[in-house]
Amino acid sequence: MTHPKRLEAAQRLADSAPPGALRVVMDPDPAGKPSVLRTALSAWSAIEDGATHQLVVQDDMILSETFFERARLAIEEMPDAALALFALWDSRNGAAVRFGAMAGARWVSAVNEYFPCVAIILPRQVATGFVAYGRNRLDAWPDDILMYRYLRDNGIPAYVSVPSLAEHEDHGSISGNAFRGPRRSVCFLPGDVPGREGARLSGLKVLPFFKHGVAQCAVRHDGPGPSRWLHMDCEQYLEGIGVRSERLQPAIVQMAEAVPLSAAKGTWLTAFTMGFTQRREAHRCAGPDGGAAPDAAVLAEALATVGPGGISHAHTEDRIAELREELARITRAGIEAGREAAARPRPAKPPRPAGSRRIAVLGSATPLGEHVLRGLADRGHRVTALASAPRDPAPDRTAEPAYDAVLDLTGLHGGERDGSARVTLRHPARATAAAGIRTLDVGDVYGPGCARDSRIGRLVWAALRSQPLVIEESAGEWLRPLHVSDLADALSAMARTPPPEGALPATALADGARCTVAEMAAAVRKAVRPVPVVGGAPPAAAPRPSAGPPPPDRRVPTDLVYGLHTYAQWLAYEGIRLASDV
Known part of the structure; x- marks a missing residue:
């Protein structure tokens, strides 16, 4: 899906795919108010006779070398599911992908956020239903938030790939997202080996993510009433469960040379909360090989984007690249510190702080x-x-x-x-x-x-x-x-x-x-x-x-x-x- 201003990039992407796999669908009203949803509905409407599924890719994506092979295997494994093939490095779904990488999963259940639509597969009947749903809401919400609502309201299973099968290649944003800074995948490995598509992780309850320079946390609240999510900072979440993270920060945070102290602290705190949560929750994959060890390359890349994602709103691509290695070291230190803290014996009822009422x-x-x-x-x-x-x-x-x-x-x-x-x-x-x-x-x-x-x-x-x-x-x-x-x-x-x-x-x-x-x-x-x-x-x-x-x-x-x-x-x-x- 594309706009006339980016037709050349879209054609290059289509030509890079196997013959006949991708066709270019144009914005039906290119002179009108910019609308990703308008073009997306045209793309979802263009499904061919006899096709069971429709793949829609935006024109500024880079596809992995095994993109189509993994996509076909995933469809065979999950024929009724919506499949997102990309997640941003500072998103909640990106946080879920990191937990998936830590658990050896290949797919994670989508969480309470927009559903990533830059590279997405829908079953035919789901795509048809979304077209009708979206046409009644053209001036309401972006396509990814509407997709999340549509899938949730209709009980359609939704998964995000681990690692991402596509990467975002910024050509400038027609829809007005350039102010957000670089928008990269949580984990993109061009040569990822297909297979084990049945290894899935779901049921996540705590999602730590680093965004806008702040270590944040979404925590699932299961009742009474329907399941919903509370939003807080990682520090607040840890204090609520009796963990004083500031007492545990290692010298690597204070001695960060190139990284600003606020970025180092936010990266470490997010990683600490990840390690603590992963050890305490003991995340397990579903599927016949759910106990498989994590892929070292996937895990390393997923952890390396924690810090860059959290500072992407305020730094250029070049500056983020300069800080990436040191931020990755801080992330690994935070993960280990969190795991160690979760492994320590804890009293059944932690003592109340002074002044408790x-x-x-x-x-x-x-x-x-x-x-x-x-x-x-x-x-x-x-x-x-x-x-x-x-x-x-x-x-x-x-x-x-x-x-x-x-x-x-x-x-x-x-x-x-x-x-x-x-x-x-x-x-x-x-x-x-x-x-x-x-x-x-x-x-x-x-x-x-x-x-x-x-x-x-x-x-x-x-x-x-x-x-x-x-x-x-x-x-x-x-x-x-x-x-x-x-x-x-x-x-x-x-x-x-x-x-x-x-x-x-x-x-x-x-x-x-x-x-x-x-x-x-x-x-x-x-x-x-x-x-x-x-x-x-x-x-x-x-x-x-x-x-x-x-x-x-x-x-x-x-x-x-x-x-x-x-x-x-x-x-x-x-x-x-x-x-x-x-």
């Missing part, structure tokens, strides 16, 4: 509530989700309260249009009911778990769908953004510190990070996609409001661009399930 939480049965609940637990608290408010002790106060703090999230939805969200935090042990209650003004909460109809959410949602950012209010109106992780930090600190005697006024948690709507739109364009900005009256000349004091023990606030990036990821892969079918 028993916290009851009301209103946690929402995506945002789940993230706050998990955040408090990861910070060492004993957290209990309640369906209704607990009864206070007897009036004589002789009975010990069941909880040190009661947190009410029922006024927090993450979708407020005016930044008016409130939560209350009560310490039952205080002498009077009023003395122990804090009313917390949390401003414009954003991040994983937050709805898409808030003032910040509307902008992120539009950018995800490549639509203009429409500013309905004055561009100079003030927002008070507060990331979900920072909200959990503040609530944790306040739960540890009982309020003084006497009723407390409302506490504003987000006053220290104000920005205008125009500034927020600029940050969204940087974090998600550089789409146009429409509307917004010129900002009035008004002084920037003074920042209030931060909550006690507050950590360094989440960087706004990174925080918006995490919000966009969650909306695209999890929040989309809660949206109307658009």
